[in-house]
Amino acid sequence: MAHNATVSALATQVYVPPASGIPNAVLFNNGRNTLYLGGSAVTASTGLPLGPNQSINMARFFTGIWAVCGNGTLGTATTLSSDAASGTNSTFMVSTAGFGTASTLQLGAGNNAETVSIATITGTAVTFTANTLFGHLSGEAVSLVSSPLGSTLYINRGTE
Amino acid sequence: MAIFANGPATQTTSVTTTSGTAMAIVFNTAATGVTGTLRNVLVINAGTATAYLGGGTTFTATTGFPVAAGSQLLLEGPAINIYGLTSAGTTTLIAGLSTQTVAD
Numbered sequence: 001m002a003h004n005a006t007v008s009a010l011a012t013q014v015y016v017p018p019a020s021g022i023p024n025a026v027l028f029n030n031g032r033n034t035l036y037l038g039g040s041a042v043t044a045s046t047g048l049p050l051g052p053n054q055s056i057n058m059a060r061f062f063t064g065i066w067a068v069c070g071n072g073t074l075g076t077a078t079t080l081s082s083d084a085a086s087g088t089n090s091t092f093m094v095s096t097a098g099f100g101t102a103s104t105l106q107l108g109a110g111n112n113a114e115t116v117s118i119a120t121i122t123g124t125a126v127t128f129t130a131n132t133l134f135g136h137l138s139g140e141a142v143s144l145v146s147s148p149l150g151s152t153l154y155i156n157r158g159t160e
Numbered sequence: 161m162a163i164f165a166n167g168p169a170t171q172t173t174s175v176t177t178t179s180g181t182a183m184a185i186v187f188n189t190a191a192t193g194v195t196g197t198l199r200n201v202l203v204i205n206a207g208t209a210t211a212y213l214g215g216g217t218t219f220t221a222t223t224g225f226p227v228a229a230g231s232q233l234l235l236e237g238p239a240i241n242i243y244g245l246t247s248a249g250t251t252t253l254i255a256g257l258s259t260q261t262v263a264d
Binding site for chain 1: 210212213214215216218219220221222223224225226228230231232233234235236237238240242
């Protein structure tokens with residue numbers, strides 16, 4: 001049974017041992033940033049590091065494993081706090097927490113929606129790598145499409 | 161450059177509840193006989209207590225990577241120093257390179 005788990009700065013249980021059998025698993029970091037593996041209280045300064053493209057093969061593992069990413073919390077949905085005219089490359093957001101350089105955002109919704117990539121963030125002010133195609137008003141939705149923050153872990157679990 | 165060479169002896173460590181900077185080092189990349197570009201570390205808990213592993217000496221039994229007695233793990237990638245402790249009692253960890261590139 002294989003699946004991918006998204007890992008951010010909040011510890012997430014990535015391995016749950018099966019109820020029966022002798023459990024084996026492979027955890028593969030197929031994301032961009034180093035993950036840290038450990039118990040339920042694991043942090044980036046206490047876990048066992050697993051870099052991008054590295055894996056852990058575990059044999060006879062009967063206890064759960066948690067993971068955390070040392071590179072930030074993923075941004076959650078927010079809104080614009082000022083108007084962004086069409087053809088401009090900067091605006092303000094209510095919150096920029098969890099958004100970083102090279103994060104891809106969706107501005108607006110419906111026919112007015114477009115994706116932009118962040119060039120810089122200063123406080124709540126953001127600058128995009130290109131001008132917007134449409135105008136956006138204060139209060140319009142901003143959501144995260146992709147981010148250089150966080151990482152993903154491929155988990156393949158089985159039993160003997 | 162050697163295309164085949166014997167790897168360094170495995171490192172057998174008695175791991176206890178000792179924490180902090182005095183914590184036992186389970187795999188030491190600077191150990192005698194360990195040379196070249198090191199990859200892929202195998203760790204086996206050959207003792208009777210659960211061990212907790214980390215890449216530094218600041219972790220505890222609630223934050224470290226748990227390896228129960230009889231369990232083993234293979235960390236595939238560049239070798240790093242690995243430290244260990246138990247929450248109670250003593251266990252024996254055996255660690256070594258699964259593969260090795262030797263630079264002559």
